[in-house]
């Protein structure tokens with residue numbers, strides 16, 4: 001009388017319907033995590049997320065041990081290993097969280113076929129990875145929402161499932177487990193120096209602190225670059241250390257403008273998941289073609305990646321990403337707009353670089369936010385261009401964000417740090433900082449020509 005709870009993007013005990021479902025179905029449960037060779041083969045296993053994942057698994061194991069259980073770890077193809085564990089323990093059912101990416105949907109399909117062939121069942125649980133499952137709210141006659149505002153209206157009216165308590169005990173049968181993976185065994189390369197700590201407990205600490213200090217003012221401060229006043233919960237949501245259903249439920253209970261704005265951002269997350277679930281190829285291909293012939297320029301791409309474009313706010317953003325494996329949303333918007341619109345380089349190259357570094361790097365949110373910025377996605381104003389200087393002055397008016405990340409300009413006071421090219425030559429020479437790689441007006445004119453707008 002055993003069932004398997006296969007952990008994927010739900011590395012938590014609280015409000016986890018997968019684990020709760022597996023426990024309801026049988027007397028003993030195998031809490032299983034498979035280090036899937038398919039993730040590495042897809043190029044998705046990178047040092048920053050590997051480090052965070054290793055923390056998550058260690059934390060999950062510890063929390064299970066406090067409940068007389070443990071985490072069972074296997075390595076290999078996730079479908080083969082899961083079936084093997086089910087056979088070894090005589091499990092009747094495998095429980096899994098429903099996903100949205102092509103990768104997750106294929107995994108689910110293969111698992112169902114393999115388990116059925118063995119005479120076992122697969123139970124897929126919804127509203128684990130997202131608050132509202134993809135496909136749960138639909139416009140008339142279509143398989144997904146293409147525009148956020150009408151989606152949000154329907155999403156907001158949807159009743160959420162109840163929050164599930166963490167189990168008190170998790171009885172685990174005798175079964176072989178590999179040791180907990182260390183970060184270095186999950187991906188090759190050095191992680192960024194200032195990564196957040198992974199795991200459900202670290203996530204809850206951050207959540208509790210942020211609910212006390214950040215939620216109330218979130219509506220006013222979420223775009224404030226130096227203020228850094230957003231929740232920074234995205235990595236915990238990506239790995240499922242925190243439950244989106246729980247976050248939405250609790251924010252609604254708290255109420256107020258800050259909580260409402262926060263819930264709206266969580267709806268954006270669901271929006272992108274429902275779009276990707278309906279159009280898995282939007283991970284690679286333009287969701288809406290604008291007939292772009294993107295430029296190829298390895299030098300400019302490298303300057304952008306390395307934070308030496310000569311536009312201080314763009315460079316600050318890129319250096320924050322390299323240092324923390326995370327970037328403020330406003331910084332993501334303006335650096336992505338700079339790459340795709342000012343330089344007119346392919347959004348795929350930018351999205352790839354973000355996925356290489358972001359701890360919260362997520363196919364749905366990353367690829368579809370990139371497409372939104374590039375104007376090939378769901379933005380209803382696809383040709384809008386964010387001017388990096390105007391963005392800098394508006395969202396970093398004191399220049400503090402730039403001075404934090406571009407120390408070679410720290411001697412420039414106030415907003416002057418945003419345009420070192422305006423300094424007199426003698427003074428300019430004192431700063432070892434590059435000249436702008438592109439003239440903003442030229443970039444804008446080139447983009448407008450390419451898109452055929454005047």
Ligand code: FAD
Nearest residue numbers: 230231232233234265266269329332360361362365366369
């Ligand atoms: P908060 O402002 O505190 O928001 C709370 C939560 O809402 C976030 O943790 C996140 O889960 C969700 N959220 C907020 N904004 C968005 C959004 N625009 N789209 C989807 N979900 C959102 N987010 C990722 O989680 N993974 C990515 O790979 C990713 N790539 C991005 C790439 C680009 C080019 C852009 C413009 C945005 C990207 N985002 C991505 C969305 C957003 O920037 C981050 O979710 C946010 O900055 C995370 O910080 P936070 O947790 O402090 O956010």
